[in-house]
Amino acid sequence: MELLFLFWIFFKVGLFTVGGGLAAIPLIQAEVISREWLTQLQFADMIAVSESTPGPIGVNIATYVGYSQFGAIGSVVATIGIVMPSVIIIILIAKLVKRFRDHHIVEGIFTGLRPAVTGLILGAAASISLIALFNKDLYDSTGKVIDFINLPAVIMFFVFLFMTNKWKHHPIYYIVIAGIIGIFIF
Amino acid sequence: MAEKIKASILWQLYIVFFRVGFFTIGGGYAMLPMLRKEVVEKYKWATDDEMMDYFAIGQSTPGIIAINTSTFIGYKKAGVLGAIVSTLGMVTPSWIIIISIAIFFEQFADNQIVQSAFSGIRVVVVVLILNAVVKMGKKSITNWISAAIAVAAFLIIFLTALSPIYVVIGSALIGVLMYATKREVTE
Numbered sequence A: 001m002e003l004l005f006l007f008w009i010f011f012k013v014g015l016f017t018v019g020g021g022l023a024a025i026p027l028i029q030a031e032v033i034s035r036e037w038l039t040q041l042q043f044a045d046m047i048a049v050s051e052s053t054p055g056p057i058g059v060n061i062a063t064y065v066g067y068s069q070f071g072a073i074g075s076v077v078a079t080i081g082i083v084m085p086s087v088i089i090i091i092l093i094a095k096l097v098k099r100f101r102d103h104h105i106v107e108g109i110f111t112g113l114r115p116a117v118t119g120l121i122l123g124a125a126a127s128i129s130l131i132a133l134f135n136k137d138l139y140d141s142t143g144k145v146i147d148f149i150n151l152p153a154v155i156m157f158f159v160f161l162f163m164t165n166k167w168k169h170h171p172i173y174y175i176v177i178a179g180i181i182g183i184f185i186f
Numbered sequence B: 001m002a003e004k005i006k007a008s009i010l011w012q013l014y015i016v017f018f019r020v021g022f023f024t025i026g027g028g029y030a031m032l033p034m035l036r037k038e039v040v041e042k043y044k045w046a047t048d049d050e051m052m053d054y055f056a057i058g059q060s061t062p063g064i065i066a067i068n069t070s071t072f073i074g075y076k077k078a079g080v081l082g083a084i085v086s087t088l089g090m091v092t093p094s095w096i097i098i099i100s101i102a103i104f105f106e107q108f109a110d111n112q113i114v115q116s117a118f119s120g121i122r123v124v125v126v127v128l129i130l131n132a133v134v135k136m137g138k139k140s141i142t143n144w145i146s147a148a149i150a151v152a153a154f155l156i157i158f159l160t161a162l163s164p165i166y167v168v169i170g171s172a173l174i175g176v177l178m179y180a181t182k183r184e185v186t187e
Helices: A001-017 A025-032 A041-049 A057-097 A102-131 A136-142 A151-166 A171-185 B007-023 B028-042 B049-058 B064-110 B110-139 B144-159 B166-187
Strands: none
Touching: A001 A025, A001 A057, A001 B166, A025 A057, A025 A102, A025 B166, A041 A057, A041 A102, A041 A171, A041 B064, A041 B110, A057 B049, A057 B064, A102 A151, A102 B110, A102 B144, A102 B166, A151 A171, A151 B064, A151 B110, A171 B110, B007 B028, B007 B064, B028 B049, B028 B064, B049 B064, B110 B144, B144 B166
16 A cells, blocks of 8 residues: 555656756755655665766656665666656657647647746755755754754855856766865865 | 557667766756757758757646656657656766765765765756856746746745645646637737
8 A cells, every 4th residue: 555655646747757867856855855764865866866867867766765765676667657647648649649849739738838847946955955955853843043054064065056057067076075075174 | 550669769768868877967958969860860860950840849838857858869769668768867867876876975975074075066056057047047038927927936936835836737727728818819
């Protein structure tokens, strides 16, 4: 039963992930955090692993979350869940719709959807930044504003923001460099 | 039309998409050059134009682009079975690699060095997602309505417990309405 539930959760994620890139992240985040399957911290680490290992990011995260809850079988169930809507919808489109891209309604849908997905992904980044750049827990206990900011992390954030925009290397390089720096400063 | 699909074609589809999944880190656009090389140049399953069409459809349908594209090519080549086999090929490397890492990570998660490394990596995860958002925003936010949709979506996901699914459905409906009213005005 629990596996069926896992399947259903990732089926929903697959169905409502539109627009590619990191669009699956806010959806998976909402599911796993609200069910307390993972903390924000664990989820952020899963994103890092998924971005720096082979395979589509959405599939990697689904695999990881499924494994963390129900082991190897969970990872298979979650992955099949997230890809199932794709397989069904694409087969229907390939069969039925000749000129899918020219349909006015599709164009309309995406006019609204694209900015919304942009906002959703920004939201996912903002909630991860609360644990990556700020010490929300420490601030909650001490109440001092100075405790809220994780200074080395914030400095590192701006350095990497500059670097990634100046030199366009594959994300994996920056992840490795950040890991090495992290070992020395955190 | 009841063509019999040879097992060898299915095997080939599986292997090709396994390779693409295994050798591309990041999915989406990162996958396109590798996919082109295998599908267009090596196996000639599709032309460049068809490939771009599949990719564009993959982007504008629900699901992960890499999966959508592989499903499409698999279906065109060998029907429903081809679609399923291609998708399985694409996800198998993720299973193998992620499960291995998860097992490894379980043992070292409490290690101080691993924790410090991930404290640094989390900072970069925020940077990388933010860069992706800026790139997407430049294309998707073109007028005040789209800017308002983006801000509303951000506030809803960040400040409320509402599922992002409602944001996806709601924004798609707004888009359809915008398009319908625009057409009425111009016609």
